[in-house]
Amino acid sequence: MRYLDDSHRDLNGSDLGFLPATERVDATDCRTHPLAAAEPADTPALGRWTRRVVIATAIWSVFELPFETWVSLSTRDAVACVTAKLLWVALVGFVLAGSRVARIAYAFLCTIGLMAVAFGLPAEYRVFPLGFVLSSVECVLKATAFVCIVSAGVYPDEE
Structure with a gap:
């Protein structure tokens, strides 16, 4: 017969309600085990193809720089293009060096750049066909x- 006040008992008959706190703590609880020395989290190394594609974006960025400065309307626009390309190449360098923050920023900027360029492709095709080809390669x-x-x-890359 089950009594109303025995609600703290489980089906095996053990008395969980009155166990000391140290016995109820999970084995993986950090309060019962000494903390291990803090080790930096290893970021997974980029695979071969990922490295190649990241390097290709930097090379393509530098390759299309003369075309972008050629169509720039002012010196300020040309300097902004050169500065943007230098920052992009520096970001690629940090990504290849293994920085996690750089990877996140790189992925974010790839997405933003892709969307910004892709929506302008139809107009660019009508106005500047060579720019359309360059921008299409950049999007890909x-x-x-x-x-x-x-x-x-x-x-993960298996080498």
């Missing part, structure tokens, strides 16, 4: 780089 590279960076931890 940035989309590929984004997919590679985001999925880098899913299928």
Whole structure:
């Protein structure tokens, strides 16, 4: 017969309600085990193809710089293009060095750049066909780089 005041007992008959706190603590609780020395989290290394695509975005960025400065309307626009390319190449360097923050920023900027360029492709095709080809290659590279960076931890590179 089950009494109303025995609600703290489980089906095996153990008395969980009155166990000392140290016996109820889970074995993985950090309060019962001494803390291990803090080790930096290892970021997974970029795979071969991810590295190649990231490097390709930097090379393509530098390759299209003369065309972008050629169509710049002012010196200020040309300097802004050169500065943006230098910052992009520096970001690629940090991504290749293994910085997690740089990977996040790189993936974010790939997405933003891809969307900004892709929506202007139809107009660019009518006005500047060579720019359309250059921008199309940039879109393909940035989309590929984004997919590679985001999925880098899913299928680690086997070398």
